[in-house]
Amino acid sequence: MGSALSVSEGTAGLMVTVPSLVAAVSAPLVPVLVGRMNRRLLLLGLMGLMTLANAASALAPSFAVLVSSRVLVGVAIGGFWAVASSLAVRLVTTANVPRATAIIFGGVGAANVFGVPIGTLLGGFSGLRIAFAALSALALVALLALLAVLPPLAASQPVRPRLLAEQFRNPGVRVGILATFLIVTGHFSAYTFVSPALQKLSGTDERLVGPLLFAFGLAGMAGNFVAGAALARNPHRTVLAITVTLAAAMPLYLLLGRTPAGGAALLIACALAAALAVRSARTNENLR
Template sequence: MKRIHYLLALGTFGIGTTEFGVIGILPQIAAAFSVTIEKAGQLLSLFALIVAVSGPFVMLLMSSVNRKKLMLFVLGIFAISNLLSVFATSFNMLLIARILPAFLHPVFWSIALSIAANSLYGETSSKGVAIVFGGFTVSSVIGIPLATLMASVFNWQSSFVLCAVINILSFVGILFFLPSIKIAEKQTVSSQTKILKKPILWISFTLSFLMIAAMFSTYGFMAVFLARVTKMNGTQISWMLLIFGLSGVAGNWLAGFLLNKSILKTAFMFIIALMLIHLLLYCYGLYFVPMILLIAIWGFVHTAGFLISNVNLTSSAPESPEFVNSIFTTCGNAGVTFGTILGGYFISGFSVQNVIWSSIGLLIMALLVWILKRFGNFE
C-alpha cells in the first residue's frame, strides 16, 4: 500500500508547487506588471478562494467518476495552466490562468487523502495521510525554493515552466504506476451531507481554519519579509526557503507520530510553538544570522500545520471520508485566503515587519477555540 501513498504524494507535490510556488516570486511579478505586492498576493489568495468555494460541490458532482481518471485530468489541467501563465502579457491574464485550475484542485486532494486514510487502519492511518502530505512538504523543500531560484537566475516565467514540468511528471507517474481505483458504493448527496449537522465538525472546522489562516498570514509574504526586513537578495531567499522546507520534512514526520498519540494535544503544541516563533521573528527579523536559525525552526513547525489541521477536521466525520476531505480543502484554502488578505492589510496599513501580529492574533483565537473543543461537549 505504501507505493500507492508515494504515488499520491507525487501528485500532491505537483499540485502544491503550482499553488504555493508563487510565494517566492511575488516581488518579481509585482515589478514585472507594475502592481503592488498586495495585489500580486491575489495570485495566491484568489486561487485559494476558488478552491474554498468550489471544494465540496465539485467533489459531490464527480463522486461517480473513476478516481484515477479524475486525478489525471486535474494534473493535466494544472500543467496547461502553468504553460498559459508563461505567456501572460498582463497581470489579469496571469491571474485568470492561475485560478482556472483551482476549481479542480479539491478533487485531487479529496481523493488522495481519502485513499491514504482508508488504505491503512487504526493508528497507522495518520501515517498514510502524512506520506501524502509529504508530497506538499517536498514541494516546499524543492519546488518552491527552486521556483524562486529560477526567477532570480532567469525570469519569473521560468518558475511557471518548472511547475508545468512537475505536473507533467506527476501525470506520468500516476498514469503508469497507479492501479485503477474502484469506486466504492456510491453514496447519495443526503447521506454524505448529513455530517454537516454535527456540531463537532464546525468546531473542528473553525479551529483548522484559524490555524491555517495564522500560518499563511505571515508565510504568504515570507519572501517580502526576508527582502524588506532582513534585507536578503533573491538567491539568499531561495536558500532560506530550502532550509524552511528541509526542516519541514522532519516536522511533518513528527506531527504524524504525535497525531497517533493525541490529536488535541498535538494541535495545542502547534498553536503555542507557532505563536512563540512569530514573536521571535518580530524581535530578530532584522538580523541575518539569527533569521537562518529561526527559519529552520519556523519551517519545522509550520509545515506540520496542514497535516494537523486535516486530521483535526477529518477525524470529526470519519463516516464520509471523501466529502469531509473536500470540506477540508474548503477550510484550508479559505484559511489561506483570509490569512493572505489579512497579512496584506497589515503590510499596507502598518509595515512588513508588523505582519507578524496578524498571525499572532489569529493564533490567540485558535487557542480559544481549542479550549472550547477540549472542554465542551459537542458529540
C-alpha cells in the same frame, strides 16, 4: 512578472490571488459535481487539467488569457487536494493512516523548499513562459505517475450538498475546520513578515535570510513526519500541545528573537509547530 506582462505589480498578483480563491471554492464543489466518479479517474482528470492549464499559461498571448488559465489551475488545485488529502484512508490500514498522510503532505513541505527558488530561478534566467512550461511538464510527470501506480478508487457514495452540511453537526469536524483555518491564517500572516522580522528585530544579515527560509522549509518537511509518529500514539493530545506551542512562539519572538541566533531558533520552531499542527488537524478530520 509585472514587467514581463506590462502590468503593475498589484495586477500581476492576481495570478496568485485568483487561483487561490478558485481553489478554495473548488475544494468542496468538485466532489459534489463529480458524484460517483472513480476517484482515480478524477485525480487523473484534474492533473490533466493542471498540465493543460499551465501549458496555456506559457502560451498566453495576453494577461487576460493568462489569468483565465490560472482559474483552471485553481480548479485543479482545489479539486485535487479535496480528494488527495483523504487518499491515505483508502490506501492503507487505519494504523498506518497518520504515517501515510505525513508522506502525502510531505510534498507540501518539499514544494516550500524547492518550488519557489526553482521557479524564481527559471523565471529569472529563462523568462516567465519557460517557468510555466516547466510546471506543465512536471504536472504531466505526476499524471503519468498516477496512471502507473494509483489503483481504482470507487466512490462508496456520491457527495451531496446535504451530506456536506451534515458534517457541520459533528463537533469534532467543526473544531477541526476552525482550528485549521485559524492556524493556517495565523501562520501565513506571520510568514509574510518573516524577512523584515529577521532583519529588523533579530539583526540578521540580509544574505542569511534565504538560507534561513530554506531551513524553514526543511523543518516543515520534518514536522510532517514527526506528526505522523506522534499522531499514531495520541492524536488529540498531540494537536493540543502543538497548537499551544505555536501560539506561544509568536509572542516569544519579541522577547527571545532579538539576536540572530534567537530569531533563527524561533523561526525553525515555528516551522515545526505549524507543520505539526496543520498535519494533525487534517489527519484527525480524515480519521473521522
